[in-house]
Amino acid sequence: MLRAIEERRSIRKYKATPVDRERIEEILRAACLAPSSKNRQPWQFVVAMGRSKEEMLFEMRKGLGRERVQPLLPGSIYHLAGAEFTLKVLESAPVVIFVVNPLAEALSRALNPEERVYEICNAQSLGAAMENMTLTATSLGLGSLWICDTFFAQRELNAWLGTRGELFAAMALGEPGETPAPRPRRALQEVVEWRL
Ligand SMILES: Cc1cc2nc3c(=O)[nH]c(=O)nc-3n(C[C@H](O)[C@H](O)[C@H](O)COP(=O)(O)O)c2cc1C
Numbered sequence: 005m006l007r008a009i010e011e012r013r014s015i016r017k018y019k020a021t022p023v024d025r026e027r028i029e030e031i032l033r034a035a036c037l038a039p040s041s042k043n044r045q046p047w048q049f050v051v052a053m054g055r056s057k058e059e060m061l062f063e064m065r066k067g068l069g070r071e072r073v074q075p076l077l078p079g080s081i082y083h084l085a086g087a088e089f090t091l092k093v094l095e096s097a098p099v100v101i102f103v104v105n106p107l108a109e110a111l112s113r114a115l116n117p118e119e120r121v122y123e124i125c126n127a128q129s130l131g132a133a134m135e136n137m138t139l140t141a142t143s144l145g146l147g148s149l150w151i152c153d154t155f156f157a158q159r160e161l162n163a164w165l166g167t168r169g170e171l172f173a174a175m176a177l178g179e180p181g182e183t184p185a186p187r188p189r190r191a192l193q194e195v196v197e198w199r200l
Pocket residue numbers: 012013014015016090149150151152153154186187
């Protein structure tokens with residue numbers, strides 16, 4: 005097994021040390037080498053650092069505040085406290101990469117089965133790109149956090165990004181400021197059925 009797969013952890017505390025552009029570019033190159041359905045490569049990346057990151061945080065705070073009073077995800081209201089915590093992680097990370105799906109239908113649009121399959125295939129492709137990013141970060145000695153709590157501020161962040169499609173996820177990056185123990189995993193016997 006690749007060492008990075010075993011060593012990777014979700015890092016939620018970062019040092020303030022800036023990350024050099026070479027390593028960020030290597031992470032982005034790894035993302036672009038991911039397999040994708042029909043080789044559609046349904047991704048765009050926006051790297052936020054410094055002042056741009058502050059602007060982004062302002063939008064995310066605005067979105068979380070709006071979600072409390074005028075939720076677009078009313079069934080997920082109990083996860084808002086978790087999203088506030090993720091916001092703190094984003095504050096401490098020196099780099100945040102936004103991964104946008106330019107081919108996505110609007111989140112609010114109901115889909116027919118074929119459209120859903122198209123979205124699922126693109127989501128799998130984007131997941132592969134995200135995994136390449138987090139593993140490459142680990143192998144370069146960087147901490148990373150895969151983030152979907154951005155969906156609570158989807159409207160605000162999409163407007164800030166100004167890109168076509170929908171924000172898919174974000175990835176925080178930086179020198180790790182913690183060394184978390186591995187989180188438990190379900191046993192193979194529980195998740196695998198061998199049919200011989
Ligand atoms: C699709 C996806 C979305 C995630 N979103 C968040 C998030 O918004 N905030 C957060 O703190 N962690 C987030 N995580 C990290 C998970 O909580 C973490 O991967 C899981 O608890 C296992 O821990 P590990 O990554 O250290 O092995 C996300 C992970 C994935 C794959």
